[in-house]
Amino acid sequence: MMEDKIIHGQDIAEKGNEETKVKNLFNSQNPDISFAKVIRNSADKTLGYDSVSDNFHYVLDGEGVCILNGKEHVLKKGDLIIIPKGTKYKNVGNLKILVISTPSFDKKNQVYDK
Numbered sequence: 001m002m003e004d005k006i007i008h009g010q011d012i013a014e015k016g017n018e019e020t021k022v023k024n025l026f027n028s029q030n031p032d033i034s035f036a037k038v039i040r041n042s043a044d045k046t047l048g049y050d051s052v053s054d055n056f057h058y059v060l061d062g063e064g065v066c067i068l069n070g071k072e073h074v075l076k077k078g079d080l081i082i083i084p085k086g087t088k089y090k091n092v093g094n095l096k097i098l099v100i101s102t103p104s105f106d107k108k109n110q111v112y113d114k
Contacts, residue, residue: 034104047088048112053101057081064093
């Protein structure tokens with residue numbers, strides 16, 4: 001059973017590198033969902049996909065491009081990207097994104113093109 005809770009973003013460590021920084025905000029098994037803030041600052045266009053989770057990316061700030069199944073889509077603040085499991089994609093540019101994954105995100109389920 002889920003409990004009420006306030007999570008303060010400033011209390012959560014940011015992980016990653018210059019191209020991608022991630023702040024894992026919330027992970028739950030009931031319901032099986034996760035929330036993360038992702039900061040992208042990259043021109044890398046290597047596609048990948050999540051083999052298990054459906055993902056929803058909400059652009060909080062910035063501009064860029066989402067390559068979704070080989071087609072480029074311009075992104076800006078307020079856009080929502082719906083990425084079903086198994087869909088090849090990549091977000092490129094300078095973007096701050098709220099990522100919601102169900103079931104919860106697990107890096108081991110990420111598959112990248114070589």
